[in-house]
Every structure is written in C-alpha cells, then in structure tokens.
Amino acid sequence: MKLIDKMIQCSINNINVTVEKGTTILEAAKKVGIHIPTLCHLNLADFGVVNQNANCRVCVVENEKTHRLVPSCAEEVVDGMRIQTDSLKAVMGRRTNLELLLSNHPQDCLTCVKSLDCELQSLAHELNIKEIHYQGEKMNHPIDLTSFGITKDTNKCIMCRRCVTMCNDIQTVGVLSPLKRGFDSVVATAFHLDLAQTSCTYCGQCVSVCPTGALAEMNDSPKVWRALNNPRKHVIAQVAPAVRAAIGEEFGYDAGTILTGKVVSGLKRLGFDEIYDTNFGADLTIIEEATELVDRIQNNKTLPMLTSCCPAWVQFIEHQFPELLDVPSSCKSPQQMVGVLTKTYYAEKNNVDPKDIVMVSVMPCVAKKAEAAREELNKDGLSDVDYVVTTRELAKMLKEAAIDFKKLPDTNFDILLGESTGAAAIFGTTGGVIEAATRTAYEMITGKELKEVNFKQMRGIEGIREAKVKIDDLELNIGIAHGLGNARKLLEDIRDGKSDFHAIEIMACPGGCIGGGGQPYHRGDIEILKKRQKALYDLDKNMPKRKSHENEMVMKLYEDYLGSPGSHRAHELLHTSYSEKQRI
Amino acid sequence: MKNKIMDMSTLDKRLLKELDDYINSLDGDKQEHLILVLHKAQELFGYLPQNLQLYVARKLNLSSARVNGVVTFYSFFNEEPVGKYRISVCMGTACFVKGADKVLERVQDLLKIQKDRISEDGLFTINDVRCIGACGLAPVLTVNDKVYGKVKPNDVDDIIRYYRGLENENS
CATH class of the missing domain: 3.40.30.10 (Glutaredoxin)
Structure with missing residues (x-):
C-alpha cells in the first residue's frame, strides 16, 4: 500500500488533521496541539506496550456526526470524522465520569502517600471538580501491608489496569489481575492472597505506573527517623548509583542532573553518622563477580553466569525458574556488601558494637526493601541492611526536615567505604554492570592493560542486547536484558539449552535502576530515562579511575581484611545462596 | 510459605488424570482454551477449589491470578462446593x-x-x-x-x- 492510501483526514475542533490509518483520536489531537485529559491511558510504546483499554472514560470527546461520546485514547480516527473535544457534551461527559470515579474513592488526600503525585487528584483539579454529585456505596477492602516492599490499598484503585499491564505484559510476573465483575471487581492477587504469599518480585513497576495511592512503596522513613533520634545508635547511610541521577527531579532540577554532593550533605544534615557510597560496594561486587566469571570460564563450570545485583530479578528466578538457580552469580548485591562491611570491617576498625549500627540504604528500588529482609543476608543474626528508603522517600524526608536541597553544599562520601570508580557509576543503568565486569575480567584474564574502556556495544535502551568482546583467544558473548519479560526470554533459552552466552546482565526494571520502582515518577517518558542514563555514562567518563580493581579503598579492604578476591572470608561475607520459591 | 492452596494432594488423582487427558487432547495453543478447561474441571470436580485453579494455571502455563480472574468473572464457575x-x-x-x-x-x-x-x-x-x-x-x-x-x-x-x-x- 502506498503511504497516500494509508492517510486519512479528520477534523478536531474544526482543525483539519491528516493522519495515518490506525491513529487514535488522542494521538491525532496531540498532533495539532489539542490537549485531551486522560487517566487510565499509559503509553509505554518504547517498552512495547500501551495501556489503552478505555476503562476510565475520562478522555471522552464528542463525535459531531453521531453526537456520541467516544473514548479518544482507544477510538481510531476514520476518514471524514469530525470531533469536538471541548463541546459542552464532551466537557460534561468527562466531568461526570470523573465524579463517578471520585464517588467511590477515599477522600483522604491530605495524608495520602501519593498526594501531589496523584494523577486522579491532578485531574480533579484540572477539571475543576468542587463537588461530587454522586453519593453511593464505597468499596471496603483490607489494606495489604504484608510485604516488605509494596503496600496495596484496593479502596484507592480506579481499575485503570496500568499495573496489570505492567505486571503481566512487561514483567510477565502475573501477580495482579482483575477479579470478579461489576461493582465488586477489583485488581487483586489470585484468591486475594497477601502480596507476601505470591510470586511478587517487588520490582515496584506497578507502583511507578499507578495513578493513585492504591499501590505504593512501604514507607520506612518513620523507622529511620526513630533510629536517627536514638543517641545510642550509630546510623550509617549508603546511596545507590541511580539515586544521584534522579533525586533532583523531586526538587525541580532537570532529569539527569547528578547531585551526589548535595545528597551527601543532605544526609549529614538529617543526622547520619557516616555516609557511604553503594558504588564502593559496586566496585567490590565487580571484583568478586569477575573473579567468579573467570573461574567459571577457565574451569568449565556453569555458564552463562548471570549478574545478581538486582533483587527483583533474583526473586523472579527463584519463583519462575527454580531449575536454574546455579546460573546467577553467588555475589551479594552492592547494597548488601556495603551493609555487611559496616557491621564487620567498619565496626572493628572503629570499635563500635555491630548491634548499635543501623544501616540505612537509599535506593532507586522497592525490591531492595525486600532484599534487606531476606533471611540469608545477615551476619551472626544481624541483618546486613536494616532499612531501605527509596529516592522518593529520601526527597520527602529532606523536605520534611525543611532542608533547602538546592542550597546544600557539595560534600564527599566518608572515606572508608566511600571511594568509587567510573565502573561503579554505570551500575545504575542497563548494560552498566556487565560493562564494568568486562573491564575487570579483561585485565584479570589477559594480565594486560585494557586501553579502551568504553564498550559501546553494550549500551543502549533496547530490551535485549547482545555484545561480543575479544579477550585474547576468547570471544566473550554477553547478553543484556532489562524488564523481566525480556529476562524471561533469555532464561527460557538457557533452560532449553539454546543459549551461548558466557555472561548475562539482567535488571528487572525497564532502563535498569534508573527506571527503578522507587525513583521519581517518569510516567512512561523514556526521554527522562535516557537523560538519567546519559548522566551516569558522563559521570563514568569524567572519573579519573574507570576500572573497579583500581579502587584503592577496595584494594585496601582486601589487604587488611578479606584476603584475596574469592577468598574464604570474601565468600563468607560477600556471597549468598538462592532457594526455590513457589510460583503462585 | 506453604499453604493449602498449593497442596494438590487433596485433589482426586483419577479425576486429575482425566483432566490432564482432556488438556492434552486440545489442539493448538492450550492457553486459548482456558474456559473450556475450567468447564471440564468443574464438570469433573463439581466446583473449582483454589488448589485446582492453581493446578490448571500451572498446566496451561498461565498466572494463577489470570485463572482466578476468569473463574470469578463468570457466575457459572463455582469456587465453593455445590449441591447435587x-x-x-x-x-x-x-x-x-x-x-x-x-x-x-x-x-x-x-x-x-x-x-x-x-x-x-x-x-x-x-x-x-x-x-x-x-x-x-x-x-x-x-x-x-x-x-x-x-x-x-x-x-x-x-x-x-x-x-x-x-x-x-x-x-
């Protein structure tokens, strides 16, 4: 078909628009700068999915010929169509539909976790709702607070199904589904099980797309405040790589502004005793992981080796592919490595009782909360990490403390576990961990200096990527996947014996940690993710050292405390194990 | 995390075998036949207890939430035992x-x-x-x-x- 045959004409608010067949009214209107309010609609086209099931009916517009209201997000333009987006009928239709949604919605906006981040609230403001004319029965469901990561308040659910699309189509975890019908219908887990009893990975992507407060991260800031207020406690913070590239968005900075120094100052002001860098743990992870990879390659052990930094991905393989539990690296994640070192290495050096140390991580991630609670991840009964707050939670704590973030000076991390290289900086983006590991593995295998550290073939935002790296005689095959649906494809290949990768990096969230479930809401805007990603690569580029094994404080840690990479002591502190979990 | 939903031992082995045979006899993409399979399961067992729904989900490689969603959508399907x-x-x-x-x-x-x-x-x-x-x-x-x-x-x-x-x- 020629392009001309595929083009059709319509008029929106008397403006003529020519669009390709298959274009929705919403897209056509956007083309000529006409705004139509939407709620359930979520365009994640870059991740291969669009949520456009026309559930909420907030985007209705009037078809001039039929005088009918049609949902603009799902209705496709037909040739000669005439649409009014601002006719009285359209305006009133949208208002009525929104009021009906609000009539079955709790009115506790003042104290709601999503207040000012809530799309329903913004829409009520935008549509100038001052009174809700409908009074009727309201949902009354218990709130699920059973998991360490995610809270689910079904009463705030508007059945937009964005979370269902995310959980099923993008992540293929399949924990959430619409149940029942009519007024009784809810988005819920199978059999209304507690989230903690399901195969939820706590990736938090449902939270990042939920327009209301129905899905949110477990709020751990009160526990952190309590620790900070307890003079007996030695409270230590660590900050993950992706946090510094995104937290600024909560304070009016452009996406991708690196604000490490301000975050450290802010944490000091909040009263933390020491501020360490999860990037230190990332460098350490790389050394342990590269050692493991080289051992697996040279001694014909299980291949491919999969990275294990992402806790949602670890949950995923435990629930969904229990037969493959020997493929992930046994390395703990950087957060856990820093955590355990504060309670051992740091505690010994500074003569602090590990029981009095409270380790708080600032993470872009909801699953890190569940990871910190894993039983395996403790030393002598003390959890490696005590509390995890997300990027969003830290921003709220700083605001709560009336700290003027923009005016904060830049401060460096504390020394003991604070140094990091460029290799660690890129841990926060898809492709970054495996690039960092390759830099170190190359020098470990060849004993020669790696001149070109940029492995551009590993970078990008496509869901599944492959790269080949020549290391002397060995051609290293690398796979990269982000988003659990993409990870599933690579895992199925491994299970079926069709995979020829040596190493695979998996991150559960689209984009990697920069798009984590605890980050400022990006609402499916991939440009924000690209800016955060670029910021991390720029950070790497400008670092004096760009290979993890050049981190002097990490090397000192081996000399003073751990022995050599992969040593018995290193295994005891820095490695973990995985176990089969039920799929439900 | 063991709970009774995952306990399949209470399901009649002979009936499960019949259900398996039925599922194996279906052509093409078995996931497409979820409703048929649920019909058969209810015909055999009289109702669709949660462990049977989970069994069907695993058999068809669907999420149990999806299966439970379909079961609770149609009033024909019973999650509780039904009378003669x-x-x-x-x-x-x-x-x-x-x-x-x-x-x-x-x-x-x-x-x-x-x-x-x-x-x-x-x-x-x-x-x-x-x-x-x-x-x-x-x-x-x-x-x-x-x-x-x-x-x-x-x-x-x-x-x-x-x-x-x-x-x-x-x-």
Whole structure:
C-alpha cells in the first residue's frame, strides 16, 4: 500500500488533521496541539506496550456526526470524522465520569502517600471538580501491608489496569489481575492472597505506573527517623548509583542532573553518622563477580553466569525458574556488601558494637526493601541492611526536615567505604554492570592493560542486547536484558539449552535502576530515562579511575581484611545462596 | 510459605488424570482454551477449589491470578462446593420485572440458606444468574439442566418437594 492510501483526514475542533490509518483520536489531537485529559491511558510504546483499554472514560470527546461520546485514547480516527473535544457534551461527559470515579474513592488526600503525585487528584483539579454529585456505596477492602516492599490499598484503585499491564505484559510476573465483575471487581492477587504469599518480585513497576495511592512503596522513613533520634545508635547511610541521577527531579532540577554532593550533605544534615557510597560496594561486587566469571570460564563450570545485583530479578528466578538457580552469580548485591562491611570491617576498625549500627540504604528500588529482609543476608543474626528508603522517600524526608536541597553544599562520601570508580557509576543503568565486569575480567584474564574502556556495544535502551568482546583467544558473548519479560526470554533459552552466552546482565526494571520502582515518577517518558542514563555514562567518563580493581579503598579492604578476591572470608561475607520459591 | 492452596494432594488423582487427558487432547495453543478447561474441571470436580485453579494455571502455563480472574468473572464457575441440585434463578431484566426476586426469596426461605450457599444436607445450592436467554418464559428458574418457566413463588415448593422426593426414592 502506498503511504497516500494509508492517510486519512479528520477534523478536531474544526482543525483539519491528516493522519495515518490506525491513529487514535488522542494521538491525532496531540498532533495539532489539542490537549485531551486522560487517566487510565499509559503509553509505554518504547517498552512495547500501551495501556489503552478505555476503562476510565475520562478522555471522552464528542463525535459531531453521531453526537456520541467516544473514548479518544482507544477510538481510531476514520476518514471524514469530525470531533469536538471541548463541546459542552464532551466537557460534561468527562466531568461526570470523573465524579463517578471520585464517588467511590477515599477522600483522604491530605495524608495520602501519593498526594501531589496523584494523577486522579491532578485531574480533579484540572477539571475543576468542587463537588461530587454522586453519593453511593464505597468499596471496603483490607489494606495489604504484608510485604516488605509494596503496600496495596484496593479502596484507592480506579481499575485503570496500568499495573496489570505492567505486571503481566512487561514483567510477565502475573501477580495482579482483575477479579470478579461489576461493582465488586477489583485488581487483586489470585484468591486475594497477601502480596507476601505470591510470586511478587517487588520490582515496584506497578507502583511507578499507578495513578493513585492504591499501590505504593512501604514507607520506612518513620523507622529511620526513630533510629536517627536514638543517641545510642550509630546510623550509617549508603546511596545507590541511580539515586544521584534522579533525586533532583523531586526538587525541580532537570532529569539527569547528578547531585551526589548535595545528597551527601543532605544526609549529614538529617543526622547520619557516616555516609557511604553503594558504588564502593559496586566496585567490590565487580571484583568478586569477575573473579567468579573467570573461574567459571577457565574451569568449565556453569555458564552463562548471570549478574545478581538486582533483587527483583533474583526473586523472579527463584519463583519462575527454580531449575536454574546455579546460573546467577553467588555475589551479594552492592547494597548488601556495603551493609555487611559496616557491621564487620567498619565496626572493628572503629570499635563500635555491630548491634548499635543501623544501616540505612537509599535506593532507586522497592525490591531492595525486600532484599534487606531476606533471611540469608545477615551476619551472626544481624541483618546486613536494616532499612531501605527509596529516592522518593529520601526527597520527602529532606523536605520534611525543611532542608533547602538546592542550597546544600557539595560534600564527599566518608572515606572508608566511600571511594568509587567510573565502573561503579554505570551500575545504575542497563548494560552498566556487565560493562564494568568486562573491564575487570579483561585485565584479570589477559594480565594486560585494557586501553579502551568504553564498550559501546553494550549500551543502549533496547530490551535485549547482545555484545561480543575479544579477550585474547576468547570471544566473550554477553547478553543484556532489562524488564523481566525480556529476562524471561533469555532464561527460557538457557533452560532449553539454546543459549551461548558466557555472561548475562539482567535488571528487572525497564532502563535498569534508573527506571527503578522507587525513583521519581517518569510516567512512561523514556526521554527522562535516557537523560538519567546519559548522566551516569558522563559521570563514568569524567572519573579519573574507570576500572573497579583500581579502587584503592577496595584494594585496601582486601589487604587488611578479606584476603584475596574469592577468598574464604570474601565468600563468607560477600556471597549468598538462592532457594526455590513457589510460583503462585 | 506453604499453604493449602498449593497442596494438590487433596485433589482426586483419577479425576486429575482425566483432566490432564482432556488438556492434552486440545489442539493448538492450550492457553486459548482456558474456559473450556475450567468447564471440564468443574464438570469433573463439581466446583473449582483454589488448589485446582492453581493446578490448571500451572498446566496451561498461565498466572494463577489470570485463572482466578476468569473463574470469578463468570457466575457459572463455582469456587465453593455445590449441591447435587443447582437452583439458578434468572435475574435478567425480563425475569426481574416479572418478579424473579420474589422467586429467589422463596427458594432461600424454603432451603433456609442464602444464595451462593449449599444447603445443610448438601443437596441444593442457590445462585442468581444473569439472563439465560429464555425471556419469553420469564421468570425462569433452572435446576441443573432442567428449565422451569413462568414460575410463581408458590411453585417453588412443588419443585423442591419433587427433588427431595427423588432423593427419598433413591435411598
């Protein structure tokens, strides 16, 4: 078909628009700068999915010929169509539909976790709702607070199904589904099980797309405040790589502004005793992981080796592919490595009782909360990490403390576990961990200096990527996947014996940690993710050292405390194990 | 994290084998046949307990939330045990305006149970269903596959007496 045959004409608010067949009214209107309010609609086209099931009916517009209201997000333009987006009928239709949604919605906006981040609230403001004319029965469901990561308040659910699309189509975890019908219908887990009893990975992507407060991260800031207020406690913070590239968005900075120094100052002001860098743990992870990879390659052990930094991905393989539990690296994640070192290495050096140390991580991630609670991840009964707050939670704590973030000076991390290289900086983006590991593995295998550290073939935002790296005689095959649906494809290949990768990096969230479930809401805007990603690569580029094994404080840690990479002591502190979990 | 939903040992092995054979006999993408499989499972087991739903989910490689979503969407599917005689009162528009609510009320009174429950003797379950497509006979009540049309509340007594009678004959 020629392009001309595929083009059709319509008029929106008397403006003529020519669009390709298959274009929705919403897209056509956007083309000529006409705004139509939407709620359930979520365009994640870059991740291969669009949520456009026309559930909420907030985007209705009037078809001039039929005088009918049609949902603009799902209705496709037909040739000669005439649409009014601002006719009285359209305006009133949208208002009525929104009021009906609000009539079955709790009115506790003042104290709601999503207040000012809530799309329903913004829409009520935008549509100038001052009174809700409908009074009727309201949902009354218990709130699920059973998991360490995610809270689910079904009463705030508007059945937009964005979370269902995310959980099923993008992540293929399949924990959430619409149940029942009519007024009784809810988005819920199978059999209304507690989230903690399901195969939820706590990736938090449902939270990042939920327009209301129905899905949110477990709020751990009160526990952190309590620790900070307890003079007996030695409270230590660590900050993950992706946090510094995104937290600024909560304070009016452009996406991708690196604000490490301000975050450290802010944490000091909040009263933390020491501020360490999860990037230190990332460098350490790389050394342990590269050692493991080289051992697996040279001694014909299980291949491919999969990275294990992402806790949602670890949950995923435990629930969904229990037969493959020997493929992930046994390395703990950087957060856990820093955590355990504060309670051992740091505690010994500074003569602090590990029981009095409270380790708080600032993470872009909801699953890190569940990871910190894993039983395996403790030393002598003390959890490696005590509390995890997300990027969003830290921003709220700083605001709560009336700290003027923009005016904060830049401060460096504390020394003991604070140094990091460029290799660690890129841990926060898809492709970054495996690039960092390759830099170190190359020098470990060849004993020669790696001149070109940029492995551009590993970078990008496509869901599944492959790269080949020549290391002397060995051609290293690398796979990269982000988003659990993409990870599933690579895992199925491994299970079926069709995979020829040596190493695979998996991150559960689209984009990697920069798009984590605890980050400022990006609402499916991939440009924000690209800016955060670029910021991390720029950070790497400008670092004096760009290979993890050049981190002097990490090397000192081996000399003073751990022995050599992969040593018995290193295994005891820095490695973990995985176990089969039920799929439900 | 062991709970009874995951315990498949309470499911009759012989019936599971029959269900497996049925699933294996289906052509093409088995996931597409979820509703057929659930029909078969309910026919075999009488209802769809949670562990059976999970069994079906795993067999078809679907999420259990999805299967539970389908089961709870259609009023035909039962998550609770059902009586030998399933009394369904049509509450579609035509039946409703012809007094189906009075009929339902009478059934509930006589059996001393609410809808969606099973009678103490295990013989009867009451459901209200949406239009069954017999509007000309409104109000309509069905007992298993038998259809009773133009039912008045008083007729319910006779209908129930008839099925109780069948049971007495059998015993």
